[in-house]
Amino acid sequence: MTRQHDRRKVTLKDVAAQVGVSHTTVSNAYIRPGQLSAAxxxxxxxxxxxxxxxGPDPAAKQLxxxxxxxxxxxxxxxxxxxFSDPAILSVLNGVAKSCDDLETDLALISAGSxxxxxxxxxxxxxxxxxxxxxxxxxxxxxxxLMAQQRNVPLVVVDQPRLSGVPYVGIDDRDSARRAAKTxxxxxxxxxxxxxxxxxxxxxxxxxxxxxxxxIAHSTxxxxxxxxxxxLKEAGIAPEDVPTWEIPINSEExxxxxxxxxxxxxxxxxxxxxxxDRVAIGAMGAIxxxxxxxxxxxxxxxxxxxxxxxxHDLSTIRQPHERKGSEAVRLLGAGNGGENVILETELVLxxxxxxxx
Amino acid sequence: MTRQHDRRKVTLKDVAAQVGVSHTTVSNAYIRPGQLSAAxxxxxxxxxxxxxxxGPDPAAKQLxxxxxxxxxxxxxxxxxxxFSDPAILSVLNGVAKSCDDLETDLALISAGSxxxxxxxxxxxxxxxxxxxxxxxxxxxxxxxLMAQQRNVPLVVVDQPRLSGVPYVGIDDRDSARRAAKTxxxxxxxxxxxxxxxxxxxxxxxxxxxxxxxxIAHSTxxxxxxxxxxxLKEAGIAPEDVPTWEIPINSEExxxxxxxxxxxxxxxxxxxxxxxDRVAIGAMGAIxxxxxxxxxxxxxxxxxxxxxxxxHDLSTIRQPHERKGSEAVRLLGAGNGGENVILETELVLxxxxxxxx
DNA sequence: TTGTACGCGTTATCAA
DNA sequence: TTGATAACGCGTACAA
Numbered sequence: 001m002t003r004q005h006d007r008r009k010v011t012l013k014d015v016a017a018q019v020g021v022s023h024t025t026v027s028n029a030y031i032r033p034g035q036l037s038a039a040x041x042x043x044x045x046x047x048x049x050x051x052x053x054x055g056p057d058p059a060a061k062q063l064x065x066x067x068x069x070x071x072x073x074x075x076x077x078x079x080x081x082x083f084s085d086p087a088i089l090s091v092l093n094g095v096a097k098s099c100d101d102l103e104t105d106l107a108l109i110s111a112g113s114x115x116x117x118x119x120x121x122x123x124x125x126x127x128x129x130x131x132x133x134x135x136x137x138x139x140x141x142x143x144x145l146m147a148q149q150r151n152v153p154l155v156v157v158d159q160p161r162l163s164g165v166p167y168v169g170i171d172d173r174d175s176a177r178r179a180a181k182t183x184x185x186x187x188x189x190x191x192x193x194x195x196x197x198x199x200x201x202x203x204x205x206x207x208x209x210x211x212x213x214x215i216a217h218s219t220x221x222x223x224x225x226x227x228x229x230x231l232k233e234a235g236i237a238p239e240d241v242p243t244w245e246i247p248i249n250s251e252e253x254x255x256x257x258x259x260x261x262x263x264x265x266x267x268x269x270x271x272x273x274x275x276d277r278v279a280i281g282a283m284g285a286i287x288x289x290x291x292x293x294x295x296x297x298x299x300x301x302x303x304x305x306x307x308x309x310x311h312d313l314s315t316i317r318q319p320h321e322r323k324g325s326e327a328v329r330l331l332g333a334g335n336g337g338e339n340v341i342l343e344t345e346l347v348l349x350x351x352x353x354x355x356x
Numbered sequence: 357m358t359r360q361h362d363r364r365k366v367t368l369k370d371v372a373a374q375v376g377v378s379h380t381t382v383s384n385a386y387i388r389p390g391q392l393s394a395a396x397x398x399x400x401x402x403x404x405x406x407x408x409x410x411g412p413d414p415a416a417k418q419l420x421x422x423x424x425x426x427x428x429x430x431x432x433x434x435x436x437x438x439f440s441d442p443a444i445l446s447v448l449n450g451v452a453k454s455c456d457d458l459e460t461d462l463a464l465i466s467a468g469s470x471x472x473x474x475x476x477x478x479x480x481x482x483x484x485x486x487x488x489x490x491x492x493x494x495x496x497x498x499x500x501l502m503a504q505q506r507n508v509p510l511v512v513v514d515q516p517r518l519s520g521v522p523y524v525g526i527d528d529r530d531s532a533r534r535a536a537k538t539x540x541x542x543x544x545x546x547x548x549x550x551x552x553x554x555x556x557x558x559x560x561x562x563x564x565x566x567x568x569x570x571i572a573h574s575t576x577x578x579x580x581x582x583x584x585x586x587l588k589e590a591g592i593a594p595e596d597v598p599t600w601e602i603p604i605n606s607e608e609x610x611x612x613x614x615x616x617x618x619x620x621x622x623x624x625x626x627x628x629x630x631x632d633r634v635a636i637g638a639m640g641a642i643x644x645x646x647x648x649x650x651x652x653x654x655x656x657x658x659x660x661x662x663x664x665x666x667h668d669l670s671t672i673r674q675p676h677e678r679k680g681s682e683a684v685r686l687l688g689a690g691n692g693g694e695n696v697i698l699e700t701e702l703v704l705x706x707x708x709x710x711x712x
Numbered sequence: 713t714t715g716t717a718c719g720c721g722t723t724a725t726c727a728a
Numbered sequence: 729t730t731g732a733t734a735a736c737g738c739g740t741a742c743a744a
Contacts, residue, residue, distance in 0.1 A: 009507075009720095009721085011720095011721055011722085012721065012722070021730075022730070022731045023722085023731090024723085024724090024730075024732080025729090025730060025731070027721095027723065027724095028723095031722095031723075035730085036729060036730075040729085052507070054505045054506060054507055056721075056723090057419075057720090057722070058483065058484045059418035059419045059424065059484055059720085059721080059722090060720070060721035060722040060723085060736090061721080061722055061723075062415035062722090062736095063415040063416050063419050063722070063723090063736050063737065063738090064721080064735080064736055065724095065736090068414075068415065070483070105463075105483060106464075107461075107463050107464075108462075108464045109461075127414065127461060128414045128415055128418070128424075128484045149410045150410055151365075151408065151410055365736095367736095367737055368738065369737080369738095377715085378714065378715045379715090379738080380714075380715060380716080380739085380740080381714060381715075383738065383739065384713095387739075387740095391713075392714075393713070396713085396714095412737080412738060413736090413737055413738070415737080415738095416720090416736070416739090417737080418738095419719095419720050419721065419736090419737080420719080420720055420738045420739040420740085421720090421738085421739065422720075714744080715743085715744075716741105716742085716744090717740100717741095718739105718740090718741090718742105719738105719739090719740095719741105720738090720739090721736105722735105722736085723734105723735090724734085724735080724736105725733085725734080725735100726731100726732095726733090726734105727731090727732085728729105728730080728731080728732095
């Protein structure tokens with residue numbers, strides 16, 4: 001244990017002693033360069049360099065100022081899974097850019113893997129942050145409570161709606177409804193829905209009535225509602241719409257699930273998918289079954305991730321990056337319950353057409 | 357600015373006053389439950405709850421103990437790009453798991469986007485961490501210097517080799533050599549190489565002699581060396597091996613690059629790709645050109661990401677997760693310059709065969 | 713089992 | 729322009 005890091009930490013005081021000034025002056029040299037003569041500042045900085053002083057200690061600075069200069073981004077998924085989702089990445093990108101502008105650090109905190117091992121992620125309570133962005137966290141997650149207890153500003157993106165906490169999201173129900181309506185207008189009458197997970201139990205299969213009544217994620221619930229609402233308005237009963245639930249938002253899962261949907265007695269001519277990844281996976285499976293898109297089966301995604309364009313997939317465009325930047329803005333704004341509902345956009349591409 | 361968070365912070369002292377004990381006792385209630393009667397501890401915790409005390413302040417605790425309870429993971433790419441790379445994700449997963457075991461937080465720090473806007477990422481200097489893992493950072497990056505200046509333990513994964521700093525990596529040269537040798541043994545004589553970026557200038561095109569002489573990433577240099585070494589041993593001169601450099605590790609880039617390689621006067625029968633993503637993209641392009649894999653063109657990847665298996669791609673398996681966990685271990689071990697070179701494994705699948 | 717006193721490294725206030 | 733002094737909130741010998 002003879003590593004260099006063990007040598008007693010060099011502090012402001014050491015530098016001050018070396019130069020022969022008070023530690024306050026040294027502090028000013030860093031914080032308020034205008035408050036002292038340039039010559040003295042030079043001498044101080046030179047001495048600091050010589051002594052190996054690398055600037056104010058973060059912890060001490062934070063204790064003195066009361067600000068951490070960082071912000072926490074909390075999501076409930078595992079790291080690897082979360083980062084395989086282009087949608088999360090876009091949001092994160094928006095957050096990162098805004099943080100950059102604000103000269104603020106960004107701490108990524110995954111509640112997913114932690115929750116399994118411990119009662120609560122240490123990160124949440126310990127992290128030196130001035131505020132949290134909760135991204136698509138399950139409402140019943142312990143994280144929500146913990147984050148609130150931290151007594152720092154909070155902003156929620158997508159999930160869950162918390163009273164008194166600013167919210168950034170989209171109108172999921174209306175967006176889903178417009179997607180369904182588009183297919184209805186093309187003349188489709190036989191639908192299938194690919195739903196994202198309604199609970200955290202890894203279930204894969206038909207979305208039962210019981211499960212439908214207990215959807216943990218409000219965005220999922222809203223999208224489903226939007227789809228079914230449009231169909232109902234067109235005289236199609238929810239019971240007649242085969243719906244398959246997928247535990248993981250991936251292409252593979254989408255491919256597998258759509259096969260079940262296409263096995264229905266009345267094969268759907270239109271598929272409503274709750275994400276582009278699922279839709280893209282489904283498109284591949286549809287084609288490998290010898291069916292054509294959109295001739296035999298039309299398909300509609302959700303998100304408008306980059307891959308949607310290359311796959312010519314019709315979808316709902318979400319302003320992912322803006323979700324992130326708005327979240328940071330609200331965190332800084334510090335007002336109580338302002339909500340931001342961002343506009344979505346219907347993106348029509350070659351994956352939809354009139355039924356055969 | 358009338359948010360609840362403005363109310364003066366509740367401290368140990370407040371709780372102590374409420375209960376009528378000293379602040380030390382309250383501290384013990386949290387840190388050393390055994391040091392006081394269960395009954396008193398209950399009373400203290402109850403009072404804390406009532407007062408809204410959420411546990412010791414992270415900054416103050418860190419200042420007093422000298423430990424942050426967190427570790428920084430530094431990479432030089434942009435967040436969205438980094439997280440689209442399955443290899444990074446696996447490493448990160450290994451790190452995350454180890455952190456979890458150690459009850460340590462994990463701060464992800466991207467130097468990429470920051471470096472563009474500022475002289476240096478604030479994160480690096482500010483982050484409240486007890487040590488840094490530098491993951492595949494360019495040797496000439498300012499981050500390297502900054503991280504060293506922070507005067508906390510460092511561990512490097514993959515890049516760059518720093519004297520006195522523990523290193524975790526693989527034998528890139530030997531791994532690449534084995535890949536090339538495998539193809540040589542199958543009888544191939546005409547090769548093409550798909551190289552990852554040798555500099556940060558976004559260059560895409562033939563790897564010129566000038567660029568070859570100034571490769572910024574040692575892993576890239578080593579892999580190239582390994583390939584060419586094997587070929588040279590078989591009597592094939594480096595000049596006769598068309599090599600295409602790709603600025604971004606993505607399927608799209610691999611697809612585009614391989615087209616140039618296949619346009620060579622002597623079409624290569626074997627392609628050596630420095631990553632699976634590039635190889636997988638290339639496979640698609642090869643097939644869309646009407647060529648068969650491996651009948652017309654054999655291809656060898658690097659990494660063994662999950663997709664390699666589904667694409668039946670021969671590759672070099674890297675123990676990505678172990679890279680992460682070893683890095684954390686070395687950080688904790690705290691010894692000076694111990695290096696860990698992990699074993700790779702030749703994974704032979706259907707993407708290679710004898711030349712036509 | 714509980715309390716006193718001090719130190720951690722910095723910033724902020726105010727006086728010189 | 730510079731410096732003394734007091735927080736900031738907590739951990740921890742050591743004493744009681």
